[in-house]
Amino acid sequence: SQTIHQWPATLVQPVGSPLSLECTVEGTSNPNLYWYRQAAGRGLQLLFYSVGIGQISSEVPQNLSASRPQDRQFILSSKKLLLSDSGFYLCAWRWEGRTDSYEQYFGPGTRLTVT
């Protein structure tokens, strides 16, 4: 079976500090991977998606970046956090392929508070 992990679960960081959130998937190969952010009381906003190692597509210009150094590892980073970066960050995966019948499975999320 497949499992998706995210860590840390919660994080409190000062403005201007760096950020690194990690997401890993087990039990599958070459998954499509996604990073979302959910601000308080708002919907999920797609930040980045990846269809393969080193392949990153950005949806929203911002001070965040993503990397996929290994097939099942997806990292969300920032060099300097802003207050507006606070939110609930979710990683998701789906089976690779061109059919849209596959489900998207979400990780447990990381709650980030920038102070």
Added chain:
Amino acid sequence: KNQVEQSPQSLIILEGKNCTLQCNYTVSPFSNLRWYKQDTGRGPVSLTIMTFSENTKSNGRYTATLDADTKQSSLHITASQLSDSASYICVVSAPTSGTYKYIFGTGTRLKVLA
């Protein structure tokens, strides 16, 4: 601009009652429409998925409908239970560069009271 709008923003009902949540979208091209349930502090979990050619899909007490002509969908919850208290999110997918993008609505926060 690809958008998914949901109404109402929040809803309070008594246990055992039915309710219907609405979703309007302007996503193009359109692939599938999904309804997710998200408990507070957790990731969303899929309830139903419909292609543009499907009009209705059920999953237990949840029934989703889709009108691809008017670009509207609804989620009907029958005989609500306390455990139905959650946010319900409408998600529309669109094909892009070898995969699919998912455009999320802001959700309807449902609270079921005893």
